[in-house]
Amino acid sequence: MPTKYDPRDTETKWYPYWTEQSYFEAEGSGKKEPFTIVIPPPNVTGRLHLGHAWDTTLQDILSRLKRMQGYDTLWLPGMDHAGIATQAKVEGRLKEEGMDRHELGRERFLEKTWEWKEEYAEFIRQQWAKLGLSLDYSRERFTLDEGLSTAVREVFVSLYNKGLIYRGQYIINWDPDTQTALSDIEVDYKDVQGHFYHMKYPLKDGSGHIEVATTRPETMLGDTAVAVHPEDERYNHLIGQTVVLPVIGREIEIIADEYVDMEFGSGAVKITPAHDPNDFEMGNRHNLERILVMDESGTMNKNAARYQGLDRFECRTQLVKDLQEDGVLFEIEAHEHSVGHSERSGAVVEPYLSTQWFVKMKPLAEQAVNLQNQEEKVHFVPDRFEKTYLHWLENIRDWCISRQLWWGHRIPAWYHKETKEMHVGHTAPSNPEEWEQDEDVLDTWFSSALWPFSTMGWPDREDSDFQLFYPTNVLVTGYDIIFFWVSRMIFQGLEFTGQRPFKDVLIHGLVRDAEGRKMSKSLGNGVDPMDVIDQYGADALRFFLATGTTPGNDLRFHWEKIEANWNFANKIWNASRFALMNMGNLAYEDMDLNGDKTIADRWILTRLEETIRDVTRLMDNYEFGEVGRLLYNFIWDDVCDWYIEMAKLPLYGDDEAARHTTRSVLAHVLEQTMRLLHPIMPFITEEIWQHLPHDGSSITVAKWPAADESRMDPESVEDVDLLKHVIRSVRNTRAEMNVAPSKEIDLQMKPQNDDVQKRLERGRTYLKRFSNSGQLTIDPALKVPEKSVSHVLSGAELYMPLAGLIDLEEEIARLEKEKEKLDKEVERVQKKLENEGFIQKAPENVVAEEREKEKDYMEKREKVTARIQELKA
RNA sequence: GAGCCGUUAGUUCAGUGGGAGAACGCCUGCUUGACAGGCAGGAGGUCACUGGUUCGAAUCCAGUACGGCUCACCA
Numbered sequence: 001m002p003t004k005y006d007p008r009d010t011e012t013k014w015y016p017y018w019t020e021q022s023y024f025e026a027e028g029s030g031k032k033e034p035f036t037i038v039i040p041p042p043n044v045t046g047r048l049h050l051g052h053a054w055d056t057t058l059q060d061i062l063s064r065l066k067r068m069q070g071y072d073t074l075w076l077p078g079m080d081h082a083g084i085a086t087q088a089k090v091e092g093r094l095k096e097e098g099m100d101r102h103e104l105g106r107e108r109f110l111e112k113t114w115e116w117k118e119e120y121a122e123f124i125r126q127q128w129a130k131l132g133l134s135l136d137y138s139r140e141r142f143t144l145d146e147g148l149s150t151a152v153r154e155v156f157v158s159l160y161n162k163g164l165i166y167r168g169q170y171i172i173n174w175d176p177d178t179q180t181a182l183s184d185i186e187v188d189y190k191d192v193q194g195h196f197y198h199m200k201y202p203l204k205d206g207s208g209h210i211e212v213a214t215t216r217p218e219t220m221l222g223d224t225a226v227a228v229h230p231e232d233e234r235y236n237h238l239i240g241q242t243v244v245l246p247v248i249g250r251e252i253e254i255i256a257d258e259y260v261d262m263e264f265g266s267g268a269v270k271i272t273p274a275h276d277p278n279d280f281e282m283g284n285r286h287n288l289e290r291i292l293v294m295d296e297s298g299t300m301n302k303n304a305a306r307y308q309g310l311d312r313f314e315c316r317t318q319l320v321k322d323l324q325e326d327g328v329l330f331e332i333e334a335h336e337h338s339v340g341h342s343e344r345s346g347a348v349v350e351p352y353l354s355t356q357w358f359v360k361m362k363p364l365a366e367q368a369v370n371l372q373n374q375e376e377k378v379h380f381v382p383d384r385f386e387k388t389y390l391h392w393l394e395n396i397r398d399w400c401i402s403r404q405l406w407w408g409h410r411i412p413a414w415y416h417k418e419t420k421e422m423h424v425g426h427t428a429p430s431n432p433e434e435w436e437q438d439e440d441v442l443d444t445w446f447s448s449a450l451w452p453f454s455t456m457g458w459p460d461r462e463d464s465d466f467q468l469f470y471p472t473n474v475l476v477t478g479y480d481i482i483f484f485w486v487s488r489m490i491f492q493g494l495e496f497t498g499q500r501p502f503k504d505v506l507i508h509g510l511v512r513d514a515e516g517r518k519m520s521k522s523l524g525n526g527v528d529p530m531d532v533i534d535q536y537g538a539d540a541l542r543f544f545l546a547t548g549t550t551p552g553n554d555l556r557f558h559w560e561k562i563e564a565n566w567n568f569a570n571k572i573w574n575a576s577r578f579a580l581m582n583m584g585n586l587a588y589e590d591m592d593l594n595g596d597k598t599i600a601d602r603w604i605l606t607r608l609e610e611t612i613r614d615v616t617r618l619m620d621n622y623e624f625g626e627v628g629r630l631l632y633n634f635i636w637d638d639v640c641d642w643y644i645e646m647a648k649l650p651l652y653g654d655d656e657a658a659r660h661t662t663r664s665v666l667a668h669v670l671e672q673t674m675r676l677l678h679p680i681m682p683f684i685t686e687e688i689w690q691h692l693p694h695d696g697s698s699i700t701v702a703k704w705p706a707a708d709e710s711r712m713d714p715e716s717v718e719d720v721d722l723l724k725h726v727i728r729s730v731r732n733t734r735a736e737m738n739v740a741p742s743k744e745i746d747l748q749m750k751p752q753n754d755d756v757q758k759r760l761e762r763g764r765t766y767l768k769r770f771s772n773s774g775q776l777t778i779d780p781a782l783k784v785p786e787k788s789v790s791h792v793l794s795g796a797e798l799y800m801p802l803a804g805l806i807d808l809e810e811e812i813a814r815l816e817k818e819k820e821k822l823d824k825e826v827e828r829v830q831k832k833l834e835n836e837g838f839i840q841k842a843p844e845n846v847v848a849e850e851r852e853k854e855k856d857y858m859e860k861r862e863k864v865t866a867r868i869q870e871l872k873a
Numbered sequence: 874g875a876g877c878c879g880u881u882a883g884u885u886c887a888g889u890g891g892g893a894g895a896a897c898g899c900c901u902g903c904u905u906g907a908c909a910g911g912c913a914g915g916a917g918g919u920c921a922c923u924g925g926u927u928c929g930a931a932u933c934c935a936g937u938a939c940g941g942c943u944c945a946c947c948a
Contacts, residue, residue, distance in 0.1 A: 003908065189945095196948090214948060227948090261948085269948045278948080337947055384877065388943070391876075395945080479943090514885090516941090547896095549886070553878080554941095556885065560897060567910055578907030625887070629895065644907075652906080728914090734902090735914040741903065772905090828892075837928030838891095846891055846929095853892080 001580065001691070005573035007537025007566075010687040015129050023067075023700045024134040026074035028468055035071035036472040037063060038452050039135070040485070041143065043082035044120045045089050048127045050511040050519065050545075050557060051478060053529040057545045058508065058624070059476045060133045064679035065619050067134065068704035074469050075134060076455055078141035079121055083408040083444040084178055084344045090116050090407070106406050113407050117142070130530060132538050132682045134700065139465070141455040143447045144409070151454035152409045152447050153426050155496060160424045164360045165401075167413070167422075171277040172400050174352035176298030176312070177345040180404040181356050183443060184397060185483050187340040187349050196335035197320065199328050201226060201270070204242040204251060210235070211266035215337055216275075217323070218315045221248055221304045222293040225271040227282060230256035232267050246328045247319070248305055255286050274353040290353055296404075298350060312350070357402040357411060357440070364491040365393045371494060378490060379504045381622055382552040385479060392483050393491075401443045408441030449488035452501035459496075470497065474504040479552065482507070506622050509554035516556055527557055539681035540565035546680050547628030568632060569684050572677075575640050576688045579666050582651045586663050588693040593668060595661035599723075599762055600646035602716035607638050608669050613707035615676050624680070631677050639669060642724070646766055667693050672705045722756070722795070723763040723770075729791040729798060730771040737789065737805050747773040748799045750782040752859075756795040784870065790815070792863040794856050808871060815868050822861040829854045 018024065026034075037059050042052055063075040090113045091101055101109045121142070128135060141148060159165040173182040197217045200209040210226055223245055228235035239256045259282055260269055273283030274290040283290060293304045298312045307315045323329035340349035369390060371377050380386040402411060414423040414435040423429045428437065447454070452472050457463025471493070477486060486505055493501030513519055519526040532541045543565040548555045593605070611634045618627045647666055650658040671692050678685040678699050689699040696702050726749070734741060747767070751757035760767070760778045768776050784790075788801040789811060832838050832850055839847060 001907095004910080005908095212948070216948095265948060271948090276948080335947090388877070391944070483944095553886095558885065558897085561885075563910080564897060567908095570910065571908070574908035574911085576907085581907070629887070633895080640907085641912080645905095648906085731913060732915090738902080741905065741913075825892080832891090832929080835928055839928080841928045842891070849891085 001573075001577045003574070003577070005566075005570040005684065007533075007539060007569065007683065011130070011132070011533070011538055011683045014683055014686050015132060018134070018698065018700055019129075019137070021698065022138075023698060024075070025136050025138050026469070027072045028074075028464055029072070030464075030468055032070060032072035034468050035063075035066040035073045036076070036469040037074070037474055037476065038076045038455060038472055039078060040475075040477050040481075041078045041080040041141075041448065041451065042124055043085055044079050044117045044124070044142075045082055045085045046120065048124060048529065050527055050529050050532075052127075053131055053541065054508060054511055054545045054555065055476055055478065056128070056131060056133050057542045058506065060131070060542075060682075061546060061619075061624060061679040062474060062476070063134050064682060064700065065704065067700065068675065068678070068702060070703070072468075073134075074136055074139065074465075076139050076141065076469075077128065077133075077135040077137060078451070078455060079117075079124060079143070080444060080448055081117070081142065081144045081407060083403055083405050083441060084180065086113060086116065087405050087407040088178065088344065101406065109406055117144075127530060130533050130538060132542070134682075139455070143444070143451070147457070148447060148450070148454045149409055150426075151450050151458055152442065153412045154459040155446075155450060155492065156412055156442070157425055158496070159359065164363065165357060166360065167355065167357050169353060169355045170358070170400075171275075171280045171351050172354050172356050173340060173342075174296070174350045174354065175342040175345055175347050176294075176296065176350055177342065177347035178405075179296050181352075181354060181400050181402060182342060182344075182349065183400050183445075186343045188343050189338045189340050191336055192339045193334065193336050194339070196265075196333040197329055198266070198331040198333065199246070199270075199323065200330060201243040201245065201328075203238070204244050210238060210243060210254065210268050212268050212270040213265045214270055215335060216316070217320055217329070218300070218304075218307075218312055219272040219275045219293065220245070220270055221300075221307065221319075222272045222274050222291040223252060223270045224250075224273060224283065224288045224291060225252050225286065226254045227257045227260050227269045227271050228254060228267060229260040229262045230258060232260075232262045235268060246323065246326065255282075255288075257282050257285065276351050280353065292353055294350070294352075356400050357413075357442075359399040359401055361396045361398050364495055365396045367494045368487065368491040369393050371490070371500060376500060378500050378502065381504055381506045385482060385505070385507050385552065388479075389482055389487055393487060399443075401446050402438075402440040403443055404439075405441050408444065409447055411438040411440050411442060413438040445484055445488055448485055449492040450496070452489055452493060453497050470501075471499045472502045474506055475502040476506045476508070479507050479509060507552050509549070509552060512554050512556050514556055514558050516554075519557075532562055536562050536566040537569065537683070539569055539684050542682075543568065543628060543680055546624040547632075548625070550625055551622055568636070569681065571636055571640060572684060572688065575635070575644060576670060576691065578644060579670055580691055583663055583667060583693070584659075586660075586667055586693050588695050590660075591664040591667055591693055592661065593664055595657060595664070597661055597665065598646070598650060598658070599716050599719045600643055600766070601662060601665040602713040603720040604638065604643040604669055605665060606712045606714070606717055607634065608672055609707055609709070609712045612672065612676065612705045616704070616707065619679070628680065631673070631680075635673060635677075639673065642720070643669070645770070649765055649769065674699060675702055675705050678702075719759050719762060722759050722793075723766055725793050726760075726763075726767060726796070726798060727770045729793065730773075730800065733789050733791070733800055733802075737802060739802065739805065741772060744772055744774040746775045746777075746801050747771050748775075748777040748779070748782055748785060748788075748801070750784075750797045750799075751778060751780055752795050752797075753780075760796065790867050792818075792860045792867070794860070797863055812868060812871050815864055815871070819861060819864045819868065822857055822864060825857045826854065826861060829857060 039059065040055060042048060059075060063073050067073040094101060156165060173187050175182055194215055196213055196215055198211060198213045200211055202209045212226060214220065226243055238254050241254050242251050243254060245252055271279045271282055271288065273280045273288050274292045291303050293300060294312055295301045300307045300310045300315045302308050307319060310318060320329060342349055372390060412424060412426060414428055414437050416435055429435050453466060453470050456466040456470050458466050489501045493499060511519060513525040517523060517525060529541060540562050544561050611630060614630055615627050647662050650662040653659065671689065671694060674685040674689045686699045730747060739745060749760055751760055757778060757780060785799055785801040787803040787806055788799040789806060791798050829850055833854060
C-alpha cells in the first residue's frame, strides 16, 4: 500500500465489481422487509451538477445503510424527458446544422431527440457510477417509456372521465419564444422598472373623456370595455355610456364592477379580456367580446390595425409615440412592477387567451391537505416545509397541462375531422382516418407526478414491484421543487393508489458558491462534481455533501473543505496501513476479543460501541452532519491519536498473547468503523475492508454493526481519561518550558486515594512512554520535590523536577493564574448552590453534580494555594 | 402585504433549557519505527440587540435591526 491515498485507483476498481455482483439489485422476493427510494429523475439535457450530486449522495447513504441493515433495498434510477428543456437543446443543435424542426417534421425531430436522449442517458449513468451510487439499474425507467406512457394515459383518461380534466379557452401564461403555454409555477416574477401610461378615452357623445392607465399600452388595441366601481361617485353618471377606443375606433361601454379599486390610479380601468386574467373574469361577468391582438410569436395581428406585423414591444414604442401625438396619452409615470418571465426561455410571459387542457385542482388538493391530519401523513424533514406545502395547496389554481411541443406525452384526445366531436381514450377511435389527434403534449411534471408508482408497473396493480415496494419510504429532494413535484406526486398518488407515495420527504437546500451566491451559468461560478472527483475522489466529495449542513439548509461549496476531506481519507488510509503492517497475517477466524485486554483495548471497544449506537440513531434521524462529525472525531482522535499510539506498546512488545489480542481489537475496530463509514464513503471503506481480516465478499452487503451494551466498560473510560489528563499536563509543561519531547524527565505523582493510585499503576507503561519519563513515581506519601513544576488534577498532583529550567517567579505567576481560574469556578458554583430556588427546583442529579464540582474545585484550589505557599517560602 | 429561514471563534457551520463546540485558518515546537497533506502545544467568542418566562436562557416567548428565501398583489 502506498503512503498516500490515491482515490483514482480505488474508485475505478470497485464500481464494476459491485454491479457485476448485482449487489444493488433488489430481490423482490418478499422475504425481507422492503425499503424503497425513487431517484428524482434528472433531465436528459446535460451534465449532472453539484445539486444532483448532493441529492443522490443523501439517497445513496440511506440506501446503503438500509441494505446493510438487512432490508430488501430498492433504489430505483431513471431520467426525465424534460419536454421544453430537451426540445430546446435539440433545436439548438439543429440550428447549428442550419436546420429547423419544422423543416424536419415531427417524426424525424422525435427520432433526433431520442438519439439525444440515449447519448445523455449514457453520460448520466457514467456520472452516477463515478459518484458510487448504489442504483438498481435492472429497474431503470424513463418518463417516456412504454410503461410510463401507459400510466400517463390512464391518469389522463381517468381524470377526464371524473371531470377533473377539462379543455377550454382561458387566459394562460404564454411564452412567445418557445411558443407554448406554461403553468403558473413555471413563471418567474421579477420586479422591473417600467412605466405607467395614462390615457384619455373620449366619450362618444363628445361630452368629455375618461382616464385610464396601463403598464402594457399595446393591449389597448384589444380593449372591449372600461370599468369603474359601481359606488364611485365620480363615475356613476358615466356607467352605461360609450367611449370610442382611440386608434381602433371601436365603441366600447363603460361598465360597473366591484373588482375595480377606486383608490388605484384614476379609478377607471381599461378591460382587455383576451390579454389579462382579471379582465377575462370581468369579461365573463359582463359578456364582453374577447379580442386577441397578437399571434403566438408575440407579433401584432390584424386586430391591431396599422400595427399589424410589429413585435409586441416595437408596437408599444410606436403606439406610445402615436398616442402622445394624438393627445390620448398624456402622462408616462415611472412605475416598478412585477413582470412574469418564462422560467425556461426568460421571455416576458404574455397573458394570452388560448384553448388548453387543465386539471381541476380543488378536489385533488383537498385530499392532499386532509392527508396531513391523518396518522399516515407525509412527514417533511425538517417539518417547517409542511407549512409551505400546505399554504400552496390551499391557494392553488387549476393546472394548465397542455404544451405546444413535440417532445412529450401526446394528449390522448382525438377530434373528428368533420363533426368536431372529441374522443378521449387510451387509443384512437376505430376509424382513425376520420380523426386527428390533439397536436399538443402534456406538461413534463404531469408524468413526473406519477413517478413513484408508474415506475413500478402501475396501472397494473398486481405487478410484484408495485405490491412490494410501493409506497416508497423516503423522497429526497430540494426545497425548490416542492411545488413542482413533491406536491403533485402526493395528490396523484392519493388519487390513483389511495396511499401517500412516500412516508418521509427529506428536504435539502441549494449548493452555493463560497460567497453564498447561487451557482449559475451566467455567473460562471458553477463547479462540476466530476472535476471535484477527479481531483480529490468521490469519497471526499460525498463526505462534504453529507456533512456540510443540516437538513433544509443551503450548502456553500469550499474547495478547502473537499481537500480537508481528502486528508481525512488519507488519515484512514494510513491508519489502516499501520494496522495491516502490524497485523502479522491475522486471519478473520483467528481474531479473538476475549483475551486479556489492555485498558486501551477495553476503552476503544467501549468508544466503538458508543459510536455504533450514536451513528445508528443519527442516521435514522437523517442527521448526517452529526454522523460525519462523530466518525471523524472517533477515527482521528480516538483511534489514531490515542488508541494506535497506545497499541504500539503490545504490538512492538514480546508478549505474543498480548500482541494477538491487540491485533484482534485493532482489526475489529477498523473493520466495524469501515462499515459505519461505508454509506458515506463507499470506495475507501471497501478497499480497506477487503485488505483487513473480514468475512464476506463485499462491505456493501456486510451487516450494519449492532451496538452491544455488554461490551462497554465504563471503568476503562475513567482510566483512559485520567491518563489523558496526566499526559496532557506533561506535554503542556514541556511545550511551555521548551523541554524537547526527546529529552527524558522525571514524573512524580501523588494520588489522593487508592482508587486513583490503582488507575495510575494500571496505566504506568502508557504514562512512561507518553511522558518520556526516565523515572516515574506513584506514591501517596510523595515528598514534594523542590524546584519542580506542579499540576493539580482531580485526584492527583503531579510534579516534574526540572531544576535549572524553572524560573521561580514565573512558576508562581502561572500557579496564581491557575488559582484565579479556580476561584472563579468556585464562586460560580457556590453562587448557584446558595440559591434556594436552585436547590429546591433543579433536578436532584443537577444539584448533586454541582456539589461534586464544588468539592473538586475547592480541593484543587487548596492544593494550588499550598503549592504557591511552598514556593514562596 | 403574508409567511419562513438565518444572525455563535478570522472563515464555514454544529449545538437548541443546567460549566461556549468542531473543521479550516492563525501562532509555537517536533525528520516521535502509519501519515510533515502529519504529531504535540496554544491563542481566539458580552452566542445580533431589547424585554419577558424560569432557580437557571446561546437555547423558550415577544419585539427590534440586519441578511436571505417563498408566496400573493401590482389597471
